[in-house]
Amino acid sequence: MATTFTAAEIAELEVLAARAREADGAAPFSDDLFPAARDGSSTAALAVRAGDRLAGAAYAAVQGDRLAAELVVDPDHRGRGLGGALLNDLLDFIPGELWIWSHGDHPAAVALARRHGLVRARELLQLRRRVDPGSLPEPEWPDGVRLRPFEPGGDEAAWLEVNNAAFSWHPEQGGQTLDDIRSAEAAADFDPAGFLLAVDEDDRLLGYHWTKVHEHDPNPGPGGVDEAIGEVYVLGVAPAAHGRGLGGALTTAGLRYLADVAGVRTVTLYVEGDNTAAVHLYEREGFTRHAVDVAYRRDPAQP
Known part of the structure; x- marks a missing residue:
């Protein structure tokens, strides 16, 4: 796993995020955290490809006084274990405390969190x-x-x-x-x-x-x-x-x-x-x- 995305991966990731937003009705990345991925100040970055296409990605970065992460899977590639694999790799790469965001309280995130022993620790109401x-x-x-x-x-x-x-x-x-x-x-x-x-x-x-x-x-x-x-x-x-x-x-x-x-x-x-x-x-x-x-x-x- 790298610590940052390449410029080409960021361009693909922005397209992927737009596809996920359209499918889910909620953006997968926040305005507060995603700039760290874009400017190269992230502490972890993982991209998964299906052929020549970006199928999913995850990253972690400092958010205030803690380390936080976000991940996304292409709507066309869901249900194949990519989300779980991304989360596994992220948790293996980053030791200790980590906060992982689910924007829109996505049902798949509830299941992933349960399987990985993550605690629902914060709710941000919109x-x-x-x-x-x-x-x-x-x-x-x-x-x-x-x-x-x-x-x-x-x-x-x-x-x-x-x-x-x-x-x-x-x-x-x-x-x-x-x-x-x-x-x-x-x-x-x-x-x-x-x-x-x-x-x-x-x-x-x-x-x-x-x-x-x-x-x-x-x-x-x-x-x-x-x-x-x-x-x-x-x-x-x-x-x-x-x-x-x-x-x-x-x-x-x-x-x-x-x-x-x-x-x-x-x-x-x-x-x-x-x-x-x-x-x-x-x-x-x-x-x-x-x-x-x-x-x-x-x-x-x-x-």
Whole structure:
């Protein structure tokens, strides 16, 4: 097994991922982890071929404070043991703790996890709601609070301080660095106008709502419509500003931006399944469950 894919394999893998997304209604790879496979920073990479065609692949990479993996099998080659073989090789190559994602909670992944003694350790809920232009109310801000867009080159340090305090418990979002935010700013989908900051009278950052727009829906679901979709990418409030209603106001502000400025009609977000407070907040804002991504964990004590 190699540690990285070749450029030719990445091109094939992107085609294969699109085929799997169309068949399953869910993308097999996440925007958070797959860039490591694409840029060569993965720690394991395995490609299985059927003749001259890529039939399946798996890779592992650092995700926050842990090592995580994703795998995919071509829809035309399923039911032949390729998924099990890929998972076997991945587990043999990587000792100790490993988290393996199943996007859309695929039934085949449930069976594979059971056979390999993996524990269902994390659920990431995907919630969605429709939005219409002009339909959302003005957000209600506490006295002395105003909203402004993120300013590249000036707001990075303040955002890092608030974000890392707000998500100190989170395996991926906590511990962000200056390199992380600068890399995000360089991405094609970065839009500072949709990165909304709630600040006080002295321009101190109290909270933020970072929105994104995706040209194609990564998880339309079976029979779903592939349309542009908005995302509540990250929403955070400084711990010292909790209890002032900023979470709800920032949510509304971001939804208004996505509906009225970006022009999307569906908004998605991801939230930890055990984050009851956040789930209730988003449900009050009209979000309902669309799908669930599951991370299976191998215990570090296992060989």
